[in-house]
Amino acid sequence: MSILEVRDLVYGYDSPRGFVPIVDHVDLDLAAGESLGVIGESGSGKSSLLYAVMRILKRNTRIASGSVKFKGDDLSRISAERLGDIRWSGMSMVFQGAMNALNPIIRIGSILGEAYARHHPRASRAEIRDRVQEILDLVRVPSHVRTAFAHELSGGMRQRVVIALALICHPDVLLADEPTTALDVVLQDEIMARLEEIRAKLRFGMILVSHDLALIAETSNRVMVMYAGQIVETGAVRDVIDRPRHPYTIGLLQSYPSLQDMQRVPISIPGSPPTPETAFRGCRFAPRCPMAEPACLDWVSELSAVEETGAAHKVRCRRVDEVDACAASLYRNQRSDA
Amino acid sequence: MTLAIEGIGLSKIYNSREKMPGISGLWRRKKIAAVADVTIRLEQGKTLAVVGESGSGKSTLGRLLAMMETPDSGSLRFEGRQASELSRAERLALRRRIQMIFQDPYESLDPRLSIRDSVEEPLLALRIDAKEREERVFAALADVELSPPERYLSLRPHQLSGGQRQRVAIARAIVLRPTILIADEPTSMLDVSLRIGILRLLERIRARTGIAILLITHDLALANYASDRVMVMYGGRVVEEGETRVLLKDPKHSYTKLLVASAPRLEPGRQRQRLTRPRPELIMDTT
Ligand SMILES: Nc1ncnc2c1ncn2[C@@H]1O[C@H](COP(=O)(O)OP(=O)(O)O)[C@@H](O)[C@H]1O
Ligand SMILES: Nc1ncnc2c1ncn2[C@@H]1O[C@H](COP(=O)(O)OP(=O)(O)O)[C@@H](O)[C@H]1O
Ligand code: SF4
Numbered sequence: 298m299s300i301l302e303v304r305d306l307v308y309g310y311d312s313p314r315g316f317v318p319i320v321d322h323v324d325l326d327l328a329a330g331e332s333l334g335v336i337g338e339s340g341s342g343k344s345s346l347l348y349a350v351m352r353i354l355k356r357n358t359r360i361a362s363g364s365v366k367f368k369g370d371d372l373s374r375i376s377a378e379r380l381g382d383i384r385w386s387g388m389s390m391v392f393q394g395a396m397n398a399l400n401p402i403i404r405i406g407s408i409l410g411e412a413y414a415r416h417h418p419r420a421s422r423a424e425i426r427d428r429v430q431e432i433l434d435l436v437r438v439p440s441h442v443r444t445a446f447a448h449e450l451s452g453g454m455r456q457r458v459v460i461a462l463a464l465i466c467h468p469d470v471l472l473a474d475e476p477t478t479a480l481d482v483v484l485q486d487e488i489m490a491r492l493e494e495i496r497a498k499l500r501f502g503m504i505l506v507s508h509d510l511a512l513i514a515e516t517s518n519r520v521m522v523m524y525a526g527q528i529v530e531t532g533a534v535r536d537v538i539d540r541p542r543h544p545y546t547i548g549l550l551q552s553y554p555s556l557q558d559m560q561r562v563p564i565s566i567p568g569s570p571p572t573p574e575t576a577f578r579g580c581r582f583a584p585r586c587p588m589a590e591p592a593c594l595d596w597v598s599e600l601s602a603v604e605e606t607g608a609a610h611k612v613r614c615r616r617v618d619e620v621d622a623c624a625a626s627l628y629r630n631q632r633s634d635a
Numbered sequence: 636m637t638l639a640i641e642g643i644g645l646s647k648i649y650n651s652r653e654k655m656p657g658i659s660g661l662w663r664r665k666k667i668a669a670v671a672d673v674t675i676r677l678e679q680g681k682t683l684a685v686v687g688e689s690g691s692g693k694s695t696l697g698r699l700l701a702m703m704e705t706p707d708s709g710s711l712r713f714e715g716r717q718a719s720e721l722s723r724a725e726r727l728a729l730r731r732r733i734q735m736i737f738q739d740p741y742e743s744l745d746p747r748l749s750i751r752d753s754v755e756e757p758l759l760a761l762r763i764d765a766k767e768r769e770e771r772v773f774a775a776l777a778d779v780e781l782s783p784p785e786r787y788l789s790l791r792p793h794q795l796s797g798g799q800r801q802r803v804a805i806a807r808a809i810v811l812r813p814t815i816l817i818a819d820e821p822t823s824m825l826d827v828s829l830r831i832g833i834l835r836l837l838e839r840i841r842a843r844t845g846i847a848i849l850l851i852t853h854d855l856a857l858a859n860y861a862s863d864r865v866m867v868m869y870g871g872r873v874v875e876e877g878e879t880r881v882l883l884k885d886p887k888h889s890y891t892k893l894l895v896a897s898a899p900r901l902e903p904g905r906q907r908q909r910l911t912r913p914r915p916e917l918i919m920d921t922t
């Protein structure tokens with residue numbers, strides 16, 4: 298059973314020319330304790346998807362249709378109060394860049410304590426103290442950091458605090474938006490290792506958003522590849538990485554420089570991702586796709602199951618059956634562009 | 636082998652403060668050897684990568700070579716001449732031949748300036764006429780593959796994608812026809828899918844102009860792809876140095892091994908090695 302169930306979610310904003318979808322008809326299921334990765338270039342709508350799931354709506358945006366169910370509750374049909382509760386103790390979020398947005402004038406211990414107290418109004422001071430200490434121990438932040446201010450901490454330490462803040466109410470689901478992107482490889486690895494240990498212990502589900510496929514390969518059971526607000530490929534991590542079926546996924550994989558395979562020369566995907574206001578015609582990836590044909594521009598795109606790998610592996614490409622044969626030569630002889 | 640620039644025994648010490656554990660509001664002063672006795676040689680037409688985690692001294696080393704900071708000890712030699720012996724005018728001319736690009740192109744580009752003005756600005760200090768300036772701006776934009784240049788001239792930084800902005804920053808650096816380019820984490824703010832494009836661009840510029848490149852990065856896979864030699868820094872010191880392919884295939888120093896072991900992989904089965912870092916000798920004295 299899914300703890301989180303998203304159906305046909307459409308999220309966007311109204312412009313003078315009509316409604317502009319940023320997240321376009323997305324389905325998503327997360328089982329309890331499962332780890333799902335969301336990958337795509339900047340601008341593909343990953344952060345927006347998390348905002349829409351949490352119903353943290355920016356002023357100009359709205360959810361146009363679709364549903365988000367958390368433990369069976371439709372989030373659009375519950376009271377604001379109940380939604381507020383779910384937001385920390387049911388589902389919580391590590392925002393992109395949050396380590397640079399910690400309140401600068403409140404001590405770390407108080408930031409954590411206040412977050413806990415808000416959702417546990419009857420908690421005694423001692424209980425709050427214990428809970429803060431417990432969560433800091435979990436993310437391995439030395440206890441003297443409780444009395445420090447955010448600016449006194451290193452980047453790695455601030456990121457741990459941000460993770461502690463998201464976990465202090467023991468959520469069932471953690472939405473982590475690029476939690477290590479600003480950090481160097483050594484720190485990233487330490488923090489991801491820590492997060493995996495905590496997850497094994499507390500058993501919360503996680504949606505990890507990243508533009509780094511290898512990070513997702515190592516952390517997630519399943520992956521969703523997003524492009525221009527749509528899911529273009531989804532499936533078990535190993536299926537998608539070992540037998541990618543969408544030309545975009547193949548591009549992401551081939552652009553990844555590898556230390557293991559030093560002979561392989563990474564490519565770059567030509568062009569850049571579109572903005573939501575682009576007037577799309579047919580397949581949204583067509584302008585950058587090395588396999589595009591005129592018919593792709595008239596294709597009403599849909600996500601369909603890949604036969605060999607099974608129903609869980611889905612792809613949005615009308616030439617899906619030919620992709621395997623072309624994969625090796627795709628993107629070669631391409632000129633790089635911004 | 637012609638050396639573009641040589642730094643011998645470079646050290647840079649900063650005064651810094653560190654919070655006392657446990658006691659709020661109490662700080663202790665300490666001196667940090669951000670760079671400690673580093674000797675570095677940049678060859679013309681080659682790329683040297685400097686790798687290491689945050690705080691290992693890479694950016695400080697880059698600034699020392701770019702003469703944006705003065706070393707506390709050690710010396711710079713440029714085309715066989717000691718930098719300290721140069722006249723003011725010579726130093727100024729020299730500094731123009733060493734250009735730097737940074738992680739965040741937003742910071743190096745003035746948001747109010749159009750792309751044309753941004754790229755032209757460094758030329759204004761030189762005695763060249765408007766016509767030649769224009770030609771050089773066009774050539775630089777074409778070099779960074781923002782083509783046709785006309786399409787970009789009147790745009791402002793916020794109208795460009797991250798990758799395009801970094802290309803403008805590179806155009807601004809090469810418009811002065813430098814002989815040395817110091818690229819400090821030029822791709823770490825960009826999507827993985829765009830990084831190779833930027834590195835390949837630097838590669839082409841290097842092949843055509845014979846410029847020497849210092850590539851600062853914490854990503855070993857990128858260093859592997861884009862450099863001839865690599866220097867591994869930790870705690871302000873060079874812990875290992877050598878030909879890139881050889882060194883990364885068979886790292887000798889435990890810190891280099893840690894760096895290699897920390898990078899996530901697409902292939903399954905990486906063991907997170909519980910390697911511990913060697914203790915850096917960062918702190919010189921405490922008062
Ligand atoms: N509130 C908003 N109003 C207008 N455009 C938005 C808004 N939020 C996001 N966008 C646009 O939607 C696209 C997707 O953004 P985002 O979800 O941040 O992508 P990602 O996290 O994958 O980089 C981007 O082009 C972004 O500029
Ligand atoms: N202007 C400065 N004042 C004080 N300390 C500095 C300054 N610049 C760098 N440092 C310190 O020097 C060390 C090396 O920094 P840096 O050269 O930026 O490393 P890297 O680029 O490898 O991250 C760090 O401990 C940093 O805090
Ligand atoms: S539908 Fe056509 S354009 Fe779209 S990804 Fe498939 S081959 Fe490329």
Ligand SMILES: [Mg+2]
Binds near residue numbers: 343344345393474
């Ligand atoms: Mg985002």
Ligand SMILES: [Mg+2]
Binds near residue numbers: 690694695819
């Ligand atoms: Mg640096």
